Amino acid sequence: MSIEKDLFKLKPIAYTTMADQVENHLREYIIKRSIKPGDPIPKETEIAQALGVSRNVVREALSRLRMLGMIESRKKRGMILTQPDVMKGLELIIHPTILDESVRKQLFELRLVLEVGLGDLLFRRKTEEQLKKLDAIVEREQKATTQIERIRCEVDFHSMLYEMAGNETLHRFQDILMPVFEYVVEYESKLDHTSVGSVTHADLVKILYANNAEAYPNAMRKHLMPHLDHL
Amino acid sequence: MSIEKDLFKLKPIAYTTMADQVENHLREYIIKRSIKPGDPIPKETEIAQALGVSRNVVREALSRLRMLGMIESRKKRGMILTQPDVMKGLELIIHPTILDESVRKQLFELRLVLEVGLGDLLFRRKTEEQLKKLDAIVEREQKATTQIERIRCEVDFHSMLYEMAGNETLHRFQDILMPVFEYVVEYESKLDHTSVGSVTHADLVKILYANNAEAYPNAMRKHLMPHLDHL
DNA sequence: TACCTGAATATGTAATACTTAATGCAGCTG
């Protein structure tokens, strides 16, 4: 008998609660009926009755969807579907201190990958005005006297690149990941002495001005080389 | 009086429920006390009493955190913090049909950016075995007779690249975004006649074998050029 | 010692009642 018991001990992980099931039901409901943002969804009581569960459980499921920005609710009007922010879910989880070391490292790698690949978006969408801003940041950096100020410029420069890429989702992605980047940069700075890549910010700006899309990826690679070498 | 009314009409959006507040309280609690995965968190009743709300509200908040994989609960042991999957939140939201056109487009751009920038991870981590698999895919593709089969190979090839990058988070990211990519590819294929970039999969494999990290980004850019031109 | 049993405990679910905000309708007033 103890043997049988052991066999069953492998299973019980797959336990799903009523709230989980209701949540999935609602997802399917939304997808199958191709409900669009602005459209109403059934009342809490209706859902509860239809699925044969307590209103309590339904509220838990709805609460989750609301957190993700998939639905909104008004006191009498009921609940309506909304266009969710795709990056909302990421934002809710990412906090440097609760992520373990290896995940932080992976996210940082992700950043390096993004910046090297960013070129084509930049060249298609950059504006004169944005290039001027980059110039200003580079200038500020060269005049900087403190380490703090230099790091600020570093962050501003790379943030500006994401903005220039003209992709709202990507920009938001970077914004969410920023705290993680800072965390890693601080960590790395303790290892070696802030070694700088052979390509500077000024060099990168020059390439952008020159419309040299071919040169960009490898220039950025060289700029980021100190980080890449940590991989 | 109607003027005053208009002034106030701008405000009422900022409504937060008890569940929202409890959720935030719990987040702070976890962060401030730097609770680590495996550590227990207070019982539902304790939280409810401490914050002066009903257990119901607490459960809604906990339910949300559980969905994101931040906590797990066992019948008696109480609830413990777990290492969340950073990409879980994304997975919960992303479904091609509920994302609007512009967001899908932005995610697809994100993919292009990633693949161009992927080089340095690939060259540092690729194994002989993985390269052989790429060879096999290319061979399969060349023998393919149907369009369906060719598309399968296309997907397999690019998926394999992400796998080779040896970054679990990135790989998962790609996995989640896949349905969106397929959606866009299908859309594009209606526009022009599946124009192929001047660099083939076989060319890319050759570069990987040759350990030519400098050549990779621009080769991939050329490979993806048909997509890039849609930007 | 090994096994069974039952109490204690914390989460999961249900049911009910009340509060609050928004909406609409009906009726009143000018």
Place this chain on the structure above:
DNA sequence: CAGCTGCATTAAGTATTACATATTCAGGTA
């Protein structure tokens, strides 16, 4: 008739209570 007032209605938010279920632990028995 127009416009305002106020009441009824509706649906979400919150609270309370009770019970089900599973897990842990301690204590008793062979």
